[in-house]
Amino acid sequence: MTSLGNKIVFITGATSGIGKSCAYAFAKEGAHLIISARRISLINEIAEGIRKTYNVKVHAFELDVRNKNKVLSAVNSLPEEWKPIDILINNAGLAKGLNKFYEDDPENWDEMIDTNVKGLLYVTHAILPGMIERKSGHIINIGSIAGHEAYPKGAVYCATKHAVDAITRSLRMDTVDKNIKVSTIDPGLVETNFSRIRFGGDDEKAKNVYKGLTPLTGDDVADAVIYCASRPAHMNVSEITLLASRQANATVVHRE
Ligand code: NDP
Ligand code: 8X3
Numbered sequence: 001m002t003s004l005g006n007k008i009v010f011i012t013g014a015t016s017g018i019g020k021s022c023a024y025a026f027a028k029e030g031a032h033l034i035i036s037a038r039r040i041s042l043i044n045e046i047a048e049g050i051r052k053t054y055n056v057k058v059h060a061f062e063l064d065v066r067n068k069n070k071v072l073s074a075v076n077s078l079p080e081e082w083k084p085i086d087i088l089i090n091n092a093g094l095a096k097g098l099n100k101f102y103e104d105d106p107e108n109w110d111e112m113i114d115t116n117v118k119g120l121l122y123v124t125h126a127i128l129p130g131m132i133e134r135k136s137g138h139i140i141n142i143g144s145i146a147g148h149e150a151y152p153k154g155a156v157y158c159a160t161k162h163a164v165d166a167i168t169r170s171l172r173m174d175t176v177d178k179n180i181k182v183s184t185i186d187p188g189l190v191e192t193n194f195s196r197i198r199f200g201g202d203d204e205k206a207k208n209v210y211k212g213l214t215p216l217t218g219d220d221v222a223d224a225v226i227y228c229a230s231r232p233a234h235m236n237v238s239e240i241t242l243l244a245s246r247q248a249n250a251t252v253v254h255r256e
Helices: 017-028 040-053 067-074 106-134 157-175 196-200 201-207 218-229
Strands: 008-012 032-037 058-062 087-091 136-140 182-185 239-242
Touching: 008 017, 008 106, 008 182, 017 032, 017 040, 017 087, 017 218, 032 196, 040 058, 058 067, 058 182, 067 106, 106 136, 106 182, 136 218, 157 182, 182 196, 196 201, 218 239
Parallel strands: 008 032, 008 087, 032 058, 087 136, 136 182, 182 239
Antiparallel strands: none
8 A cells, every 4th residue: 555645746636526525535644735616715715724734835725727828827836835636536516507518508518517627638738747756656536436327418427537537548648658647536425515506506405315325425436546545556547436335327226
């Protein structure tokens, strides 16, 4: 097992759900954190909470992964001590709407593609050259079972997660000679803010997604991310798929 103590871990979308759970889980292992998201007051609050609980350093800043120039300048202007990033968790992402393709709003498509695909590419593009130079690094993408299967009313969200899957696999080939690991963690139903965002703040609709079963939590996913990040140097976990035990796949769910 590789110790995560004193590693530098960069997490996008750390204000909520899986990203926030990952921040706490890595801090518990003694890693120092670079955490970012769009909500600056929330990310600062989380940073303060982590500093109070664990003896680790936390660098927090506002970042919208859709902004290519800001992503690059934020990474390039990191203080020297924060530059040698060991692990990147590409987590920032969202679904907007659950509609038949022909009834959907193309604005939703732009937001999902810009965040889930282009945002992940921009952040990776900004951080990977340093990893290549140092001949060391691990990129862990938060994909989804929506990257393995398509489901009704999810054409574009599923397309973005299929893209994450393809990017993960290609990147692993492109960096195989650079001592860089590339992995993906692909969960099914995880109860976070995800469905609230998907349904434009409609709490009732969001709750119904998880009705009649016990969904995964952000902490369950963070647990898998920690497993993946802490394997010995010779071992890469290329992919982990996680499902709630009452979920068979993206469309078959048993509810009581
Ligand atoms: P949450 O809504 O709880 O968290 C999403 C996080 O992403 C927030 O911290 C949000 O922060 C951040 N974010 C959204 N847009 C941007 C942006 N443009 N730039 C930077 N940060 C952004 O959802 P989850 O924790 O569930 O989602 C995290 C990831 O997990 C996503 O990639 C999602 O697709 C994936 N996933 C989720 C599943 C689920 O069932 N919940 C299952 C499978 C995968 P802020 O608003 O402050 O910017
Ligand atoms: C998020 C979960 O069920 O929409 O990726 O695929 S789901």
